[in-house]
Amino acid sequence: MTNKTILITGASTGIGKCCALHLDQQGFKVFAGVRKLADGEALQNEASASLQPILVDVTDTASIKQAVETITAEVGVTGLSGLVNNAGIAVAGPLEFLPVDEIRHQFEVNVFGQLAVTQACLPLLRQSTNGRIVNMSSMSGKIALPFVGPYSASKFALEAFSDSMRLELRRWGITVSIIEPGAIKTPIWQKTVKSGMEILNKLPPKAYEFYGSAIKKVPQILENGNDRGIPPEKVALAVAHALTTPTPKVRYIVGNDARFAIGFAWLTPYRLRDWLVSGRR
Numbered sequence: 001m002t003n004k005t006i007l008i009t010g011a012s013t014g015i016g017k018c019c020a021l022h023l024d025q026q027g028f029k030v031f032a033g034v035r036k037l038a039d040g041e042a043l044q045n046e047a048s049a050s051l052q053p054i055l056v057d058v059t060d061t062a063s064i065k066q067a068v069e070t071i072t073a074e075v076g077v078t079g080l081s082g083l084v085n086n087a088g089i090a091v092a093g094p095l096e097f098l099p100v101d102e103i104r105h106q107f108e109v110n111v112f113g114q115l116a117v118t119q120a121c122l123p124l125l126r127q128s129t130n131g132r133i134v135n136m137s138s139m140s141g142k143i144a145l146p147f148v149g150p151y152s153a154s155k156f157a158l159e160a161f162s163d164s165m166r167l168e169l170r171r172w173g174i175t176v177s178i179i180e181p182g183a184i185k186t187p188i189w190q191k192t193v194k195s196g197m198e199i200l201n202k203l204p205p206k207a208y209e210f211y212g213s214a215i216k217k218v219p220q221i222l223e224n225g226n227d228r229g230i231p232p233e234k235v236a237l238a239v240a241h242a243l244t245t246p247t248p249k250v251r252y253i254v255g256n257d258a259r260f261a262i263g264f265a266w267l268t269p270y271r272l273r274d275w276l277v278s279g280r281r
């Protein structure tokens with residue numbers, strides 16, 4: 001690949017930051033999407049002079065437009081060789097009581113935001129000889145567990161968008177790869193405890209009457225997720241492969257837990273799966 005110019009959204013922390021730094025080391029010109037100038041400056045301190053932070057909130061049309069205009073002015077006719085749609089948040093709690101606006105916000109960031117950025121970047125990706133799109137899904141995009149319904153639903157939707165788009169863009173040679181990590185050690189777990197508890201604390205008493213014991217376990221489950229998480233570098237390697245190999249894979253499963261969960265979802269009949277996940281009714 002001659003043109004090695006990419007945009008990564010959500011590069012302030014975690015997987016996005018790790019991908020930005022790894023690809024910067026691999027000689028890519030990285031536009032690293034952040035929402036705060038300070039995060040961009042911190043990233044620059046760890047990267048080569050080539051890495052360029054760019055302000056982009058994936059839920060804000062004006063911010064996406066501005067970011068794409070800036071990139072267009074920088075890259076000229078060579079365009080963008082890759083887009084890594086990584087920005088994401090997680091909303092957790094019982095679907096019966098979670099405010100629908102919170103679930104909408106989950107979709108605004110993880111689904112519509114990714115789509116809006118992709119639409120805005122496609123002219124630049126077409127300008128490149130072989131543009132590539134890499135979408136950050138999750139094992140939760142393949143198996144939906146209780147109390148993470150909004151997050152799982154957003155990742156299932158991202159999987160479907162990715163499959164349709166891959167087929168639609170095939171004739172232009174633009175590839176779409178989906179990354180499906182298991183638990184990765186990043187700040188998302190702590191952020192989800194914080195934002196999750198703010199939401200859960202506002203739920204009506206009935207939510208606690210019905211789901212109290214499960215709600216109380218949410219922080220511990222999230223802490224456990226972080227503790228057993230593998231380093232984000234594993235995901236960065238998969239992203240780099242999708243951006244550089246002549247024939248990128250459609251799906252990259254990252255981590256043994258993801259391989260197990262996806263295999264389990266594929267092989268196990270629903271009733272047995274339900275019983276194994278949440279016991280007897």
Ligand SMILES: NC(=O)c1ccc[n+]([C@@H]2O[C@H](COP(=O)([O-])OP(=O)(O)OC[C@H]3O[C@@H](n4cnc5c(N)ncnc54)[C@H](OP(=O)(O)O)[C@@H]3O)[C@@H](O)[C@H]2O)c1
Binds near residue numbers: 012013034
């Ligand atoms: N960690 C895991 O176990 C795991 C597993 C599977 C998949 N994933 C996926 O990997 C991706 C990255 O997550 P992570 O674990 O690295 O979490 P993270 O450290 O919390 O990173 C999330 C990134 O998304 C950004 N972001 C949030 N809302 C945004 C918005 N509206 N516009 C633009 N950027 C926004 C955050 O920016 P701010 O700092 O400004 O909030 C941050 O840079 C997510 O899509 C997540 O679903 C994570």
